[in-house]
Amino acid sequence: MATAEEIAAQDFSTIVQTHRPQIFRFLLASTRDLDLAETLTQECFLKAHRNWSGFRGDSSAMTWLMRIAINLQKDHWRNRRMQFWRLTQTNSVDLDEASEWLSSGERSAEQKMLAKEQVGRVWQAVKGLSERQRTVFLLRYVEEQELSEIARATGLSEGTVKAHLSRALAKVRAEMGRKQ
């Protein structure tokens, strides 16, 4: 007969399997750094595992994990700013490389080129967003989360989330409207 700890561990492994891709995707889009995204994903689940017994289920496991991931990412940028004296190597992928990943679908070569260019512009706009705007934008348009869910994950009010999203979208629009 399985003990309570074994059951909890089993539950947690299911949580990892289910939510790891989403957490990794969010961190990858936020940092554009494969290694860093993997490290932060590991840290996120390690932290979640340590606090798993304290998870009361007030929000969904996904929201809880996303909150941990957002905080880890925030801490990472803060620490990096502090380590100005250290020779930091950034492994961030180039924006052109990031916009390479586009499904071909049923498009002509010209349409594919145009789509790639436009995705590149979105990346450019995302790069210029503030940390909060970027987080909110990615959660809404990449993870397709509801505003209430984003508010819970970020710890902001729904009104603030809306405001950040509107500003982020305005910047994306401005970037799209800019001529090359």
Place this chain on the structure above:
Amino acid sequence: MSTKNSADRKSALDEPAGRTELEEQEAALKQVLADFRCSVHAWSDSAMSRPRPVSSAAPHRIWRRALGWALGCVLVAGGVSGSIYERHHQQELARIAAVRQAQQQRLAAEQRAREEEDLLAKVDSDVSREVPSAMEPLARLMAEGETR
């Protein structure tokens, strides 16, 4: 800027031609955002399934960490031993100063004792004279009375 844009959009919405244009723009933006989402998903899926070169990165990091720890330990040990040596050195100096001071005090005490001894000797020699010169006539008279 965004308020200006939204005001422009609002005024454009009032006219049918502007509305169509705006709707087209919104549809295009939606399409771009959908493409963006697809590209991030595809990139993430591909990254998750990529082979990971564990052996090349891990030892390098372990060595770097070990080197960091060793350097840290050396610095800490150096700092601790330096402070111990400094303290010991200070104590030694204090001990030597105390010995010197005691020696000086002893010499001064000996000097004082010698001076006191000399003074006492001088006083003794002055006091032990047989008859003071001022009393000599009286002594003579006393001697003559005794003979009579």
